[in-house]
Amino acid sequence: MRSSENKILVTGSNGQLGSELRDLEKEFNNFEFVFVNRSSMPLNDPDSILKVLSKEQPNYIINAAAYTAVDKAEDEKETAFLINDEAVDIISKWCALNKSRLIHISTDYVFDGTSSSPVKEDDVTNPINTYGASKLAGEKKVTQNCNEYMIFRTSWVYSRYGNNFVKTMCKLMENRDKISVVSDQIGSSTYAKDLAKAVLQIIASNNWKTGIYNYSNEGQISWYDFAVEIQKIMKFDCKVNKILTKDFPTKAKRPSFSLLDKSKIKETFGLEVPKWDYSLKQMLNKNI
Incomplete structure (x- = not known):
């Protein structure tokens, strides 16, 4: 028996998105939140996943957990697929069996970066690294297993939590x-924080529209x-x-153009998406 009709389980609760969702919990007090991390629900342990889900019986799962070490994934393919694909298979099958709704966070890296215009949700996927391939495999599990899902593809995520480009740049520039x-x-x-707010606003609106959606801040940089x-x-x-990609070799290839077209999410849910520089100021003003 479910203890609540509005229970949201969030995976990856110590990550960037998970931490921002935790901060927003008080603003969405009509919902009961359960936050799990890699110690309370390790995604490399199928039994543990099922045990937690059957105990908590959430109405919604926001799967914000992932293996995101892009270069490391080239050497740890098995681990990347275990977390980004196999765990997602288990979670999405559980959602289907228990009539729960799944919000799964994915990435612009499912595309190869050869487009010359902003990438739309139904454009052809063609990942060029292991991380992107493992995330695309997870997306396919969601669409195969679930009827009630939303996949959010996002890019270049940063926050005052965790490790990210913004915090790395601040440390380097300081020294x-x-x-x-x-x-x-x-x-x-x-x-x-913007993505977290968008996800919760969509859940709270009770306007559920199964599908894949792009979300990043507005602007091209x-x-x-x-x-x-x-x-x-x-x-x-x-x-x-300035430096060119060819002068800064990395183990994993990166897409050269992965600007996401946000028309679908804005039109479907009436969302206002903040511009990238405005949001960057908001985050940096919080004293990272």
């Missing part, structure tokens, strides 16, 4: 006279543009130089 940042990878950043704005807001005395 160095100059840094070099890639200027030929284009997309848009996502403030995890490169990692270099992102770094320059951080430097400007924080007034760091550090020169930011």
Whole structure:
């Protein structure tokens, strides 16, 4: 028996999105929240997943947990697929059997980055690294197993919690006279708080529309543009130089263009999506 008709279980509760969802709990007090992390519900342990879900009996699951170490995933393929694919298979099958709704967080890395215009939800997927492949495999499990799901593809996520580009840039700029940042990878950043708020507003609206949705902040930038704005807001005395992807080799390939088209989520749910620089200011003003 469910103790509540409005119980939301959040996985990855110590991550960037999970932490922002926890902060918003008081604003959405019509819901009962259960937050689980890798120690209370390890995603590499199927029995543990099923045990927690059958104990909690949530009406909604927000699957914010993932294996996100993009370069490391090239060496740890099995682990990446275990968490991003096999665990999602278990969770989505449980949702189908128990008539629960699933919100699953995915990534722009399911695309190959060869588009010249903002990527839409129904564009062809073609991941170019293990992380993207494992996340796409998880998406497919959700769409195969569930009737009541929403997949949110997002990009360049940052928050005052966890490790991310913004916090890394702040540390580097504080301690160095100059840094070099890639200027030929284009997309848009996502403030995890904005995404968390959008997810909860959609659940609270009771306007459930199964499907895949893109969500990132408005605007088109490169990692270099992102770094320059951080430097400007924080007034760091550090020169930011442009560098090309070919001059900064990484183990995993990155999409060169993964700007997400947000038309569908805005039209379906009437969402206002903040501009990337506005949200960046909001986060940095919180004293990271």
